[in-house]
Amino acid sequence: MDRAILISIFSFAFGIFVSSFIFLTPVVSTFFIVTALAMMLGEKVWTGKIEKEILFVALALISFGLGSLRYAVKDFHEAALPLREGVVVSEPEQRDNATRFVFKSDNRERALVSTDIYSPVQYGDRVKIDGKFKIPEMIEDFDYPAYLAKDDIYSTMSFAKVEIISSGHGNKIKSALLKIKHSFVGKIRENFSEPYASLLSGLLVSGRDAMPKDILEEFRKAGIIHIVVLSGYNIALIADFIRKVFRNNWLSIIAILLFVIMTGAEATVVRAAIMVLTVILAKMLGRKYSAPRALVFAGFIMLLENPKILVFDPSFELSFLATLALIYVVPIVHKYLKFIPEKWSKLKEVVATTIGTQLTVLPLLIYSIGDFSVVSLPANVLVLLIIPYTMFVGFAAATLSYVSAFLALPLAYLAHLLLAWIIFVSNFLGNIPFASLAVPNVSAWLIALVYASGIIFVWRWRNSPRHLTN
Structure with a gap:
């Protein structure tokens, strides 16, 4: 059953991928579906049953056709200029x-x-x-x-x-949520000076849109831009906090959905939210949670809603790859960090996560942006450890300031110190002459070959006798 579902989802995505580059008419898409149905009908009439292999091929053809049809529906547009x-x-x-x-x-x-x-x-x-x-x-x-x-x-x-x-x-709900967001950002600006206010706003609710351009450039060169794009990491922390505060699954689901709407429902936010909601629903239904299945499910839902993000949304691509890295690549890297003592387990986790995710997204970054950060590893090690504390203390300070600015002062001062450290790291490492290296244009086929090699390596490692024994 799982294999049939995976074949269907990946074939659906492949249909979208092909349609993003090659125009497939609805007639061609329908032909794939009709061919698959005829194949199953013929097999049933001829042998009295449908063999598993024939079923999988038919499912692949049907899903491919549906994927290309979904893209055609999204892509249909009659050219017209907007009114005034x-x-x-x-x-x-x-x-x-x-x-x-x-x-x-x-x-x-x-x-x-x-x-x-x-x-x-x-x-x-x-x-x-x-x-x-x-x-x-x-x-x-x-x-x-x-x-x-x-x-x-x-x-x-x-x-x-x-x-x-x-x-x-x-929308009335979105309007109300945006008012809450603007009020909260206003409280942050009352309690923190720039650029610390923009950084804290970016970490909590606003993403990188809140950040000054020069600071963003330093974050990009230092390889820590991901902390202010409301990435899956930030959303996971916020969602976990919401779940612990409400201690009720349905209230947690509602609160997470409202937060997604308030932040603009960007690809990284939606994907992370779907995965967190999958965890909550799995616990409610008494089912085991599988991160790979949750990621595939999240991707499928997002492609069903908007198939064009597969090829034309770098945010979706990078966040999806980064999550794949957390599931499959980071555990491999973790095995090779035995020289870091177990008493420094948090540091070991951050180093493994940074190396694993950076290695996974690096080919796509080089292809789409044309450069990469040389200082990413030390920058992430120096910053990621304090991000959860910075978000929590900053949120508490801004919230408490609604009651009393004086009571919020100690927490605001502590948050200021943590934010100042993040700014210092990005400024120091981001301004090193060789912090970011430009790479000449590379072929898309070369990038595909690199990822294919990576998939083979991960598959062989996961199926190696040593790994299976462990």
Whole structure:
């Protein structure tokens, strides 16, 4: 049963992958499905039963056809420019001296709009925009049109003049959650100076959108940018905290779903949340939890909702690979760190996690970005150990400040010290001349070969007599 499900899911994903590069008409996709059904029917009539091999092949063909059909449905779009009036359907973000938001016009077309950085526009505002709509173009080797199209955005407008007509046209729940988020970030800014306020906001609720550009660049060069992108690591800590606070499975599920909505439901957040929710549901149903199955299930749900993220969303790809590394690669690395004493088990865990995840995502990073951090290992070792404490103390300080800023002062001071250490590490290591090395363009086939070799190595290691004995 498990094998049949895995074959179906991977064939579905492969159908999406092929359709991302080669246009398959619905007729071709339907042909795969009809062929598979005819194959099973013929086998049943001819032999009186359906052999396992025939069933698996049929399932693969049907799932491939369904995957390509799902992509075709998502990719269908009749070209049309947005109208001038519509609603702001995303949380506006300040980036590159501008305020950016997704605009959904009255003809249901979406556009990515950039306006003045001090614009008061908010999620749910009905606005009238003035400017020139443009069709997105390729940025060197980056397929920017496909990247935006995954979110149904087919137009952009820069330097737009925005007139707010009315407010309150967004989802009521999301609007309320964003108000809570803005209030919480406001409390953080009241208790912490910059850049510490932005860093703490990034760790807890805002991701890297809250961070100044120069600090982000230092984090990227130091190889610790993942701590401020609301990665699976952050979400796992937050979800575990929520579960312990509520001590009720249903309340925990609701709280985690609300948190996902509040943070914008990005790929890393959704994947991590699905995996955590799978853990909770498994405990509720008295079932054993399997991390690989949970990851495959999370990926399948996300592809079903938006198939374009498989190829055109680097965030999804990197987070999925990093989680695979935690499951399959980190245990291998851990075995080779015997020189680290067991009394330093936390340090050993951080070193293994850093090496395992960095090795796994490195080929994709080199292919998509063109550089990698040489100082990533020491930076992560110096930072990751204190991230849970920084998040907890910072959250407690901001929450307590609603009652009394004076009572929150000791916790705010402690959080400030922890945040200052993170900033210091990123500043010191990120500004070393050789911290980040550029790599020439490499072939996608070479990257595929590297990952294929890695899969074979992991498979052989997991099936080796020594590992099976242990």
